Amino acid sequence: MRIRTLTVNSRAEVVVKIIREVLALFHIEIVGAAGAADYAQLSVVNRERRRAALPVVTTEVHLFAADGSRETDSYTSAGAADELERAAVHRAIKRNFYQFVRDRFQMPHAPWGILHGVRPTKIVHRWLRSGMTPETVIGRLQTDYFCSAEKARLITEVAVRQQPFLARTDVRTASVYVGIPFCITRCLYCSFPAHLLPGEAKLRGFMEVLARDIAAAAADIAALGLTVQNIYVGGGTPTSLPNDFFAEMLEMVYNAFYGSSILEFTVEAGRPDSMSAEKIARMREFRVTRVSVNPQSMQAQTLRRIGRGHTPEEIVRMVHDLRAAHDFHINMDVILGLPGETAEDVSSTMAQVTALAPDDITLHALAIKRGSRLCRMMEETRVALPSDAETMRMSAAATDIVESAGYRPYYLYRQGYMSGDLENVGYARPGAESMYNIQIMEERQTVVGIGGAAATKVMGVRSGRMHSAFNAKDLTTYLRDIDIYIEKRRALLRAEYEEEVPAC
Incomplete structure (x- = not known):
């Protein structure tokens, strides 16, 4: 899949990075002015509001064909009470755009969903320290991050196995x-x-x-x-x-x-x-x-x-x-x-x-x-x-x-x-x-x-x-x-x- 240009209604580098991560995940290229493309432009517009003290993001995605015609889709996701606000907003944006790409282009679920980063077990450790059970963690990874059941169980199993080893250290080791x-x-x-x-x-x-x-x-x-x-x-x-x-x-x-x-x-x-x-x-x-x-x-x-x-x-x-x-x-x-x-x-x-x-x-x-x-x-x-x-x-x-x-x-x-x-x-x-x-x-x-x-x-x-x-x-x-x-x-x-x- 090739798209000529991408626009995002944010100058924040992290927001543009989020959008590009999802495109890369599904092998969708932004080719620029030169070269053939399946679509002329992809425009992503994110709007934030609050609901019950939680951030809510609505993402509108406009897809322009070569003849100027436009298709528009809209997705909404909310943050969670145990998230930092900016992290919640970024996850909501990524979740929305991931859903758009899957729906619009009939893409299969990615095994890791929207989890992107070197150390995905870190979030599992944070949840376990808060008192969450391993089974609850596995469910949360699937609903919040679209992580497959297989990968959710894998990183939760890894984190649980690591806990006694991590307990053997302190700030001066x-x-x-x-x-x-x-x-x-x-x-x-x-x-x-x-x-x-x-x-x-x-x-x-x-x-x-x-x-x-x-x-x-x-x-x-x-x-x-x-x-x-x-x-x-x-x-x-x-x-x-x-x-x-x-x-x-x-x-x-x-x-x-x-x-x-x-x-x-x-x-x-x-x-x-x-x-x-x-x-x-x-x-x-x-x-x-x-x-x-x-x-x-x-x-x-x-x-x-x-x-x-x-x-x-x-x-x-x-x-x-x-x-x-x-x-x-x-x-x-x-x-x-x-x-x-x-x-x-x-x-x-x-x-x-x-x-x-x-x-x-x-x-x-x-x-x-x-x-x-x-x-x-x-x-x-x-x-x-x-x-x-x-x-x-x-x-x-x-x-x-x-x-x-x-x-x-x-x-x-x-x-x-x-x-x-x-x-x-x-x-x-x-x-x-x-x-x-x-x-x-x-x-x-x-x-x-x-x-x-x-x-x-x-x-x-x-x-x-x-x-x-x-x-x-x-x-x-x-x-x-x-x-x-x-x-x-x-x-x-x-x-x-x-x-x-x-x-x-």
Whole structure:
């Protein structure tokens, strides 16, 4: 569906964004003056009033054909008593416009309805804290947000499972994230700010800056009386570092942050062509508890297609080597919707992954990012992805296999441009859930970010809001301006923690 122009009777960026989100959800393009279009103009007019102290929005939608004829539809929705007023108005606008698009163009319900955002479980947690029962939450998601019963049950189940983990933190617990922004090769779909592994001289420069970054973060954590609960070394692919650099990095992190309060110490090992017996030994030496192994697919042809320099057999060998060396908690990641794959390929991958009995499995839906080679190749029509319908078949097959193997969902997040309007879901055996994954997704704990492209997110002890500071994505800028990023992080932490505040 193509429409030449869009007008909205509001200058507020958020209102225009809401309308465009619904159009994107149903693959309706606004093409501008050039190019063929099915309709000349779409005009959206929102009017607000109050009824019984609640905001009510009526949305009139005018659709103009090329010959100037016009069709008009009108929808009305009200806010809820437990919503902030602006949030209620925005939800009503989106609800109205969603109903128009579905009715006018005979579109099927979207699985997530009008829920749009990275962390849809946040609203569920808010409702549960207010005393709402899980069944009431599920019903409310369906009526207020047009969420399907399946997705409503999924995020409610996830939120309920997270509650005891979130209860184990307070305002002075924190996690530490260390970003190692290097990879051996760049995958076809990747848009992360990672760099191909440089030579020894540049690596030495990075390690010197990282040491300063770690020392400054450790000093701030100690000065402010924070307790580190989780350590996560990610990237990039941290194990892409040569053996001696990897050992040096782990030792720095261990000496700075490891203590009796640590629940998890995770290293993203990623791929077998970055692993060695020496690195496994160093992870054991420095008390790493959790290793993330990310095959993405167990189909050899797919691995070659997406630029992974390893085979499925090497993934199997890597898991066996880790198991033989130590009782590591092993996570494995799979991507649904990779180019050239079918639901049958995903079923084969999942059978091979579950046969390895990892402690948890994350199912990612492919997100097409503008900075990736995959996006450029799609624009040049050099590669095609599975259809949304096929990607949804992949998701159904993968979910059935992991749940049949005894895994249960425990964290969830969504991204823009995801295949099949799906989501990323972490599944774990009961008792094997990752505390860090829960905390980073639900944003209920301060995360101190160190290294290239890392983000520091501080719980608003005084303000009640999350505040962030970001290190540069560009490696040269990070190395050059490290003192600036250290000071930004320090100021952010001090603003919330420098004076004593009562624990929640």
